Amino acid sequence: xxxxxxxxxxxxxxxxxxxxxxxxxxxxxxxxxxxxxxxxxxxxxxxxxxxxxxxxxxxxxxxxxxxxxxxxxxxxxxxxxxxxxxxxxxxxxxxxxxxxxxxxxxxxxxxxxxxxxxxxxxxxxxxxxxxxxxxxxxxxxxxxxxxxxxxxxxxxxxxxxxxxxxxxxxxxxxxxxxxxxxxxxxxxxxxxxxxxxxxxxxxxxxxxxxxxxxxxxxxxxxxxxxxxxxxxxxxxxxxxxxxxxxxxxxxxxxxxxxxxxxxxxxxxxxxxxxxxxxxxxxxxxxxxxxxxxxxxxxxxxx
Ligand code: CP
Ligand code: NVA
Numbered sequence: 001x002x003x004x005x006x007x008x009x010x011x012x013x014x015x016x017x018x019x020x021x022x023x024x025x026x027x028x029x030x031x032x033x034x035x036x037x038x039x040x041x042x043x044x045x046x047x048x049x050x051x052x053x054x055x056x057x058x059x060x061x062x063x064x065x066x067x068x069x070x071x072x073x074x075x076x077x078x079x080x081x082x083x084x085x086x087x088x089x090x091x092x093x094x095x096x097x098x099x100x101x102x103x104x105x106x107x108x109x110x111x112x113x114x115x116x117x118x119x120x121x122x123x124x125x126x127x128x129x130x131x132x133x134x135x136x137x138x139x140x141x142x143x144x145x146x147x148x149x150x151x152x153x154x155x156x157x158x159x160x161x162x163x164x165x166x167x168x169x170x171x172x173x174x175x176x177x178x179x180x181x182x183x184x185x186x187x188x189x190x191x192x193x194x195x196x197x198x199x200x201x202x203x204x205x206x207x208x209x210x211x212x213x214x215x216x217x218x219x220x221x222x223x224x225x226x227x228x229x230x231x232x233x234x235x236x237x238x239x240x241x242x243x244x245x246x247x248x249x250x251x252x253x254x255x256x257x258x259x260x261x262x263x264x265x266x267x268x269x270x271x272x273x274x275x276x277x278x279x280x281x282x283x284x285x286x287x288x289x290x291x292x293x294x295x296x297x298x299x300x301x302x
Pocket of ligand 1: 054055261
């Protein structure tokens with residue numbers, strides 16, 4: 001059977017995606033009951049991190065262990081990847097030793113090249129262009145709190161990069177209306193937007209995007225690799241903070257998500273982040289664990 005990779009949400013069909021979210025919810029329940037299945041016994045996950053991580057690393061490592069498997073953390077600092085060994089060679093070698101590989105890196109083409117040369121499934125743990133694992137957790141969280149997102153109005157406020165672009169993929173796959181609000185010059189890839197025009201609109205006004213929204217999400221203004229732009233971006237994104245005042249124009253049952261880490265007082269106000277009536281960020285973070293366990297099962301159990 002052909003290997004399946006998970007480089008963007010589009011590597012699943014909409015029905016596979018829905019099945020995976022249902023399974024994540026079931027695995028969460030089983031875990032709480034102390035009945036985690038262990039289908040990964042004897043399997044190994046290789047995790048390549050070229051950027052920092054808390055949630056992605058811990059959720060994959062804990063998830064793999066709960067499923068009976070093991071994981072190996074690999075950073076460029078102490079592997080040959082950091083000394084220039086080609087990605088194609090690393091892919092061929094690692095995929096002869098482990099059963100599945102997760103990569104967090106910069107250019108999206110790096111995970112694509114790795115997958116091309118890999119004998120085992122490859123999971124995108126974040127690139128500059130997409131963060132599909134986070135969207136699995138976010139979709140699970142919406143389903144748990146509000147039910148099916150189909151037909152809902154979702155607003156993305158902030159940078160049009162990796163998280164936003166994975167929301168665009170999710171809108172198409174789950175059939176919800178996505179309104180993206182970015183400062184001029186920070187919009188998502190126009191080709192991706194054009195290809196998803198049925199679901200996505202892009203504006204430069206956060207209020208307009210949030211009007212009547214059932215689900216509002218944001219992310220840091222300067223992503224990993226953009227640290228030197230942090231100061232300039234603080235000014236450019238100043239009108240894009242998600243706070244109670246902005247959400248006063250949203251639906252009365254709006255929920256707020258943030259992939260974390262959050263910068264309180266920048267992209268989100270401290271009091272909104274901590275407002276448990278609206279903000280579901282801690283459930284969202286926890287769901288990385290359950291959603292990725294469902295993903296590992298899906299990729300390895302077929
Ligand atoms: N949301 C997320 O991917 O967090 P980490 O950078 O901590 O993995
Ligand atoms: N957009 C952020 C997401 C971190 C999980 C980044 O790329 O740094």
